[in-house]
Amino acid sequence: MENSQNTVDLLSEIYRGAKMGVETINNLLSKVNDNKIYDELKYQLQTYEEIANESCVELSRRNSEPKDISLMNKVSAKMSVGINTLISNNPSHVADMLIKGNTMGVTEMTKNLNSGQCTDKEIQALADRFIKLEQDNIDRLKKFL
Template sequence: MSGDVELLNYIYQNSEMGQRTLTQLLGIVKDDVFKRNLESQLNEYREIFDISDSKLKEVNKEAKGIGVLTKVSTYVSINLNTLTDKAPSHISELLIRGSTMGIVDITRNLKRYDDMDKEIVDLGKRLLKFEQRNIEELKKFL
């Protein structure tokens, strides 16, 4: 059970970070086509987040969200990285880097917890495929 909870918490934190990042970027982005792409990604992160949250509640566990330091440093990093360049190509590059880190982490976690509850593993695989799709979609804006 603890492996299930650890994997769910990872999925929860990853999707929480995705939501925070995209919500912040949506306030910066001006290009309508790019904005629609980010909104679509945000919706998928919300779905994955909600599912992971529900599954944690099913097993009477409270989700461990991302820490305050991580939230603050990410917020500052986004502001600094978009201060002088708000172009879709630049923001896409930043998001591709983030999704690549997410792919590495979820792949590592899926291997580590491969014998866990099938529904939880499937949610992790959904997150992995989603991150891979994000990269392909974002490449169009480079």
């Protein structure tokens, strides 16, 4: 088990990315009326929680505390969801919003992985799983467009 700061930094990014997914979906759940997109959101929420929990455990194993997403990012996400669902809360619009967020998640995590600063193969694999989760979410949401 590598214990470098680079490993902790990557784990923290995985944790914050997954927590942002949790935060966004929790903000959306009360705003959607369509059962199919609601069920999809619940599924995605569960997968984000699993990744967040796993990264949290790995951080603890390295004697580090997970750093949550900033209050500013939480408020910004909540406001964005609120404004966007005021415009429309139909499944297509919700899916479009989430696809954009998933794409940002893929981009940011890929940048973190490509920096090559974390050499812990287990944590690189967790980052790869996060990217795959985001890409799978995009594919699952396309049916709502």
